[in-house]
Amino acid sequence: MAVPNPAVDKVPTGYKYGWHDPEMKPLYVMKKGLSREVVEEISRIKGEPQWMTDLRLKAYRHFEARPMPTWGGDMSQIDFQDIFYYVTATDKAVQSWDDVPDYIRRTYDRLGIPEAEKKYLAGVGGQYDSEVVYHNIRADLEKLGVIFLGTDEALVKYPEMFREYFGTVIPANDNKLAALNTAVWSGGSFIYVPKGVHVELPLQAYFRINTENMGQFERTLIIADEGSSVHYVEGCTAPAYTTASLHSAVVEIIVKKGARVRYTTIQNWSHNVYNLVTKRAVAYEDSVMEWVDGNLGSKLTMKYPSIYLLGERAHGEVLSIAFAGSDQHQDAGGKVIHAAPNTTSLITSKSISQGTGRTSYRGLIKVYPGCDGSKSTVRCDALILSDEARSDTYPYMEIDEDDVTIGHEASVSKVGAEQLFYLMSRGMNEAEASAMIVNGFIEPIVKELPMEYAVEMNRLIQLQMEGAVG
Amino acid sequence: MIDELEIRDLEVSIGQKKILKGLSLTVRVGEVHALMGPNGSGKTSLAYTLMGHPDYHVDAGSVTWRGEDLLSKKMTPDKRAQAGIFLAFQYPSAIPGVTVASFLRNIYNAVHHPKQPAADESDGAMPKYTGIPLAKFRKLMEEKMALLHMDPAVAARYVNEGFSGGEKKRLEMLQMAIINPTIAILDETDSGLDIDALRTVAEGINATLSPEMGVLMITHYQRMLNYVKPQFVHVLLDGRVVMSGGEELSHKLEANGYDWVREQVGLPSGVGDEVAEPVAEHV
Numbered sequence: 047m048a049v050p051n052p053a054v055d056k057v058p059t060g061y062k063y064g065w066h067d068p069e070m071k072p073l074y075v076m077k078k079g080l081s082r083e084v085v086e087e088i089s090r091i092k093g094e095p096q097w098m099t100d101l102r103l104k105a106y107r108h109f110e111a112r113p114m115p116t117w118g119g120d121m122s123q124i125d126f127q128d129i130f131y132y133v134t135a136t137d138k139a140v141q142s143w144d145d146v147p148d149y150i151r152r153t154y155d156r157l158g159i160p161e162a163e164k165k166y167l168a169g170v171g172g173q174y175d176s177e178v179v180y181h182n183i184r185a186d187l188e189k190l191g192v193i194f195l196g197t198d199e200a201l202v203k204y205p206e207m208f209r210e211y212f213g214t215v216i217p218a219n220d221n222k223l224a225a226l227n228t229a230v231w232s233g234g235s236f237i238y239v240p241k242g243v244h245v246e247l248p249l250q251a252y253f254r255i256n257t258e259n260m261g262q263f264e265r266t267l268i269i270a271d272e273g274s275s276v277h278y279v280e281g282c283t284a285p286a287y288t289t290a291s292l293h294s295a296v297v298e299i300i301v302k303k304g305a306r307v308r309y310t311t312i313q314n315w316s317h318n319v320y321n322l323v324t325k326r327a328v329a330y331e332d333s334v335m336e337w338v339d340g341n342l343g344s345k346l347t348m349k350y351p352s353i354y355l356l357g358e359r360a361h362g363e364v365l366s367i368a369f370a371g372s373d374q375h376q377d378a379g380g381k382v383i384h385a386a387p388n389t390t391s392l393i394t395s396k397s398i399s400q401g402t403g404r405t406s407y408r409g410l411i412k413v414y415p416g417c418d419g420s421k422s423t424v425r426c427d428a429l430i431l432s433d434e435a436r437s438d439t440y441p442y443m444e445i446d447e448d449d450v451t452i453g454h455e456a457s458v459s460k461v462g463a464e465q466l467f468y469l470m471s472r473g474m475n476e477a478e479a480s481a482m483i484v485n486g487f488i489e490p491i492v493k494e495l496p497m498e499y500a501v502e503m504n505r506l507i508q509l510q511m512e513g514a515v516g
Numbered sequence: 517m518i519d520e521l522e523i524r525d526l527e528v529s530i531g532q533k534k535i536l537k538g539l540s541l542t543v544r545v546g547e548v549h550a551l552m553g554p555n556g557s558g559k560t561s562l563a564y565t566l567m568g569h570p571d572y573h574v575d576a577g578s579v580t581w582r583g584e585d586l587l588s589k590k591m592t593p594d595k596r597a598q599a600g601i602f603l604a605f606q607y608p609s610a611i612p613g614v615t616v617a618s619f620l621r622n623i624y625n626a627v628h629h630p631k632q633p634a635a636d637e638s639d640g641a642m643p644k645y646t647g648i649p650l651a652k653f654r655k656l657m658e659e660k661m662a663l664l665h666m667d668p669a670v671a672a673r674y675v676n677e678g679f680s681g682g683e684k685k686r687l688e689m690l691q692m693a694i695i696n697p698t699i700a701i702l703d704e705t706d707s708g709l710d711i712d713a714l715r716t717v718a719e720g721i722n723a724t725l726s727p728e729m730g731v732l733m734i735t736h737y738q739r740m741l742n743y744v745k746p747q748f749v750h751v752l753l754d755g756r757v758v759m760s761g762g763e764e765l766s767h768k769l770e771a772n773g774y775d776w777v778r779e780q781v782g783l784p785s786g787v788g789d790e791v792a793e794p795v796a797e798h799v
Contacts, residue, residue: 463570468609471567472691473597473626482622486613486674 061343062509063157064286064316067256069149072175076132078259082106085229088132092198092232097209105218105228112222118408119346119375124320129261129292131230134177139196141182150174157283159252166498168247169194173264174254176232187245192276193238194249197265200236207238211269215298215326215354224324227263227296234264234295239274239305248277248310248496253293255284255319261292268298270305270333277308279499283343286316290345293319299327301335303357308336312499314506315343317374323349331357331386338494341368341376342506350408352381355389355420365491366395367503369484370403370435371510379409379426379440384450388419395426396488399435400510410442411452418449428458429487431480481511518583519545521566521601521699521730526577527755528558528565535561537755538577545698545730550741550766553752554774559734560606562752563703567603568593581699597627600698604688604705611675616687619675620694621653627695660693664720681708685717693724701732706740718743738770751777758783 074091076084085106089099114121135150143151143160154160154172163170169183171194178196187194193204201208218228235251255262270276284291293315301307307327315321321344329335337351353362364380376399382391397405407426428437439456461483469479485492485504492500521543528536535558543549553559565572566579568591579586581599591599611619625647648656661668664686676684685705692700702721706714721744725731733746741749741763749765750757753774758781759765769777775785 462609465609465611467567467569467593468605469611470593471597471603471605472623472695473594473630474622475592475594478622478626478631479594482614482619483611486611489613 061286061316063283063314065156066258066285066287067149067153070135070256072133072135072257073137074132074134075130075257078130079127080129080131080230084131088230088232091132094201095205098201101213101218102229102231105225108219108225109222109229112225114222118348118377118406121320121322121346123290124292126226128259130257130259131261131263132232133175133257133260135174135256136177136179139171139178139181139199141180143180146172146180150179153254153256154180154252157252157254157281159250162250162498166247166496167250168245169249171196171235171249171251172254173233173251173262175257175260175262178233178235183249190243191238191240192243192245193236195236197234197236197267198232200267204236204238207269208236208267211267211298211300213298215300215328216296216324221324223294223322224296227265227294227324230261231263231265231296233262234266235268235278236266237268237276237278239270239276241271242273243271244274245276248279250279250281253280253282255291255293255315258285258287259289259291261294264295266295266297268307268309269300270302270307272302273304274302275306277310277496279310279312281312281314283314284316284319287318290318290320293321293323293344295323295325297323297325299335301327301329301333301360303331304333305330306334308338309351310338310340310495310499312340312502312506313343313347317343317345317371319344321347321349323347325349325351326354327352327362328354328356329360329362332359333357334361334363336363337365337380338491339364339366339378339380340503341366341378342510344374344376346375346377348377350379350381350410352383353391354383354385355391356385358386359388359390360386361389362391364393364395365494366393366397366407367488367491368395368397368405369507369510370397370399370405372401372403375404375406377406377408379407381410382412382422384411384413384417384420384422387417389417390420391422393422393424393426394491395424396429396491397426397437398429398431398484398487399437400431402432402434404436404438406438406440408440410444412444413447413450413452415446417447420447421451423453425455427456427487429484430458430460431484477508477511481508484511519698519730520582521586521732522578522580523562523566524578524580526562526565526579527575528561529573529575530561530571534575535572535755536565539752539756541732541750541757543699543730543732546727547748548725548731548733548744548746549748549750550733550735550746551750551752551757552735552738552766552769555736557752558755559736559752560703563603563701563734566596566701567601568596594626597695597697598630602692602695602697602700604685604692604700604702606704606707608676608684608688610677610679612677614675615672616675617657617671620657620691621648621650623691624648624653624656624694656694660690663693663723664690665716666690682710682713682717685709685713686720689717689720689724693720696724697729699730699732701734703734704736705733706735706737714739715743738766741766753777753781754783
């Protein structure tokens with residue numbers, strides 16, 4: 047997409063992941079643009095079964111037929127014919143960092159991933175443009191039957207389980223972007239946790255876009271069998287190119303009876319990426335699903351992690367942090383559908399807008415008739431750091447049952463000159479003072495993160511503030 | 517280098533309103549000064565101007581600290597703090613989500629170990645930075661909290677959030693004790709305190725004072741001065757120091773009010789008393 051992005055010129059001071067690897071020699075670059083042929087070619091390269099090729103083509107027809115959504119952020123500059131749909135640097139995912147090409151390895155080293163894997167992760171996946179380049183899980187978990195693979199590999203190795211669940215939570219015709227993802231998906235993580243198995247340390251995947259005008263369409267599918275638990279974490283970065291890239295993922299999660307899944311995202315795309323993602327989980331009886339969603343980067347993010355509470359006493363939580371700097375729009379929030387009695391949910395949203403940045407909270411609570419005893423609380427707080435920054439709230443409620451408890455609270459506050467003066471009088475410069483106020487504001491959510499991610503979150507905020515004030 | 521804060525013929529306005537109209541005052545390290553005046557005389561304006569609040573415009577005059585221009589553009593409030601100036605606020609701000617312990621460690625490091633930018637941050641590395649070790653800081657904090665008779669549980673609370681007036685003032689004094697400044701300006705530290713809280717806070721101030729610290733206590737009432745003895749007392753009226761003396765002056769003001777001073781210096785009765793001082797909004 048040859049769209050000049052003025053944001054990028056201002057980024058380098060604040061965005062520290064904006065390098066690209068000039069050495070990358072793609073193994074395969076499919077010509078730009080989208081067509082039936084491109085969809086078929088992706089499927090052919092991957093050697094997929096016919097049912098998947100057919101599903102991709104069906105999804106492509108949905109994509110073609112549907113208009114672009116007119117709500118949310120400004121997507122008018124996205125040119126789907128000016129995007130690379132498939133670029134790969136390697137032909138397979140390896141299980142040792144030593145086998146990853148040097149220049150890719152260097153990128154992951156700079157992001158600190160191999161180091162983190164040694165210290166506090168149960169498994170790591172790394173996706174570079176279209177394909178997963180690295181995937182590894184601790185041997186003890188593998189023995190217990192835990193599956194953690196690139197999604198393409200899972201389709202080959204576990205075709206029956208794959209077909210049973212794929213596209214059941216987010217069907218191909220769900221929305222235009224989900225249809226696009228289904229048509230051209232590549233990479234992502236596939237996780238299966240067997241009955242009663244608890245994966246104590248997080249599994250992490252790291253998504254990196256390297257190619258300019260790249261579209262990354264990973265597809266993640268997580269199945270937590272009865273009574274199991276898992277925490278999955280994803281991080282995302284990209285080079286700060288002058289033209290825009292597109293990230294449009296689909297994440298489907300099945301949380302079976304009594305299981306527990308937490309899905310944490312620290313999205314820090316460079317400010318030239320459109321981040322349009324569909325994430326949805328179904329939660330059965332007595333299960334718990336939690337989305338922890340941190341959005342710091344991108345030009346425009348539209349993402350509303352959803353939970354369908356399908357079994358009695360299921361519990362869903364969405365914790366959302368959005369940070370919009372100048373020329374960024376974070377349109378984020380969460381949706382919870384109560385479709386069984388005595389289900390409970392909590393949505394907590396904290397958004398910060400700075401410079402000319404814009405944040406929107408967009409959320410839905412729906413309670414179906416007959417879901418008596420259900421409880422839901424929505425809390426959204428916005429912090430505005432400048433006169434030009436903007437924040438909006440769009441909370442939707444569709445309550446079709448009387449015997450329920452629904453709470454909604456919202457607040458908007460501005461960092462006061464007095465607060466800044468107070469902190470600066472204690473020796474902090476303006477960036478440090480603002481970062482302290484912002485970190486305090488998001489503290490209720492950050493304390494839910496594992497220590498390492500909490501530190502990372504605070505650090506990213508600090509970098510954003512330094513870039514903006516300096 | 518002279519260890520003194522010298523304020524000369526200072527004129528300050530906020531918006532269109534002139535607040536300070538030629539104020540002169542010198543505070544040397546090791547001295548305790550009390551600046552007394554009725555509401556609206558310019559007390560808080562002086563404190564904010566000395567700390568560098570952006571809303572307070574210096575129209576004329578000078579402030580030097582150890583011979584250097586404190587009012588120069590590069591002396592933003594953080595630089596003044598690092599130069600040894602401290603202001604105890606009358607209405608300190610709340611910082612939700614930031615614990616007292618974390619805040620205190622941050623301000624200690626901000627004043628005593630300001631960050632130096634790293635030579636190369638291109639890899640996303642944070643600036644090279646060494647602050648006070650956690651264990652050492654803990655010890656310092658606990659020691660100072662004990663000095664001020666503070667409940668150790670305060671360390672885990674969020675800064676000034678839901679604090680009573682007395683708790684806020686005590687936290688200001690704790691910050692002063694931890695930073696250990698060279699010049700401390702106490703803005704109405706006695707206001708909003710009951711007699712027991714006043715005594716505790718005053719004891720804390722006395723325990724923090726040292727020959728290496730100069731103090732400017734700004735107050736409306738004399739009662740604080742029963743506990744913290746000033747060597748010099750000044751009267752602020754209509755934006756100027758109109759009278760200076762020893763401790764006995766504060767007793768005279770307590771007994772007789774300010775009208776006799778006005779009469780003596782030729783100001784009309786009650787000037788400034790009825791107009792509240794326009795300070796910026798406190799969050």
